[in-house]
Amino acid sequence: MSSTRTGQNLDSQPLPEAGARTNSRDKSAGTRLSVEELEEVESAAKRSGQSLAEWFRDTVLREARQRPDGPFEQILAEISASSAHVQEMKLEQKQELAVTPQREIAPKQEQGEDFGLGL
Numbered sequence: 001m002s003s004t005r006t007g008q009n010l011d012s013q014p015l016p017e018a019g020a021r022t023n024s025r026d027k028s029a030g031t032r033l034s035v036e037e038l039e040e041v042e043s044a045a046k047r048s049g050q051s052l053a054e055w056f057r058d059t060v061l062r063e064a065r066q067r068p069d070g071p072f073e074q075i076l077a078e079i080s081a082s083s084a085h086v087q088e089m090k091l092e093q094k095q096e097l098a099v100t101p102q103r104e105i106a107p108k109q110e111q112g113e114d115f116g117l118g119l
Contacts, residue, residue: 029060 033041045055 025057 041055042052045052048055050058
């Protein structure tokens, strides 16, 4: 069973929708960064026109709220990839068949054979 720092049990209840969340931000979460990492995130915040705190909050919440791929999405991706592979194989087979008869026809015509039809 996992829980947040605020004591909320993550296993028993889904996160509320974005509009239903409270806007009271009286809790904080911190992290340590190297000088290079800090320069990186400060640059990203500046590019987005946000303060460092706003950028961190928006980025962290966006990542936290993304729905991970469930079994349905994974199965759909597998089916799609398999279908593409089958289509590739069919195309390769058509290309091989388009070339193969021409190679076989020429020697038989030179020998006077008409594909076993007796003509």
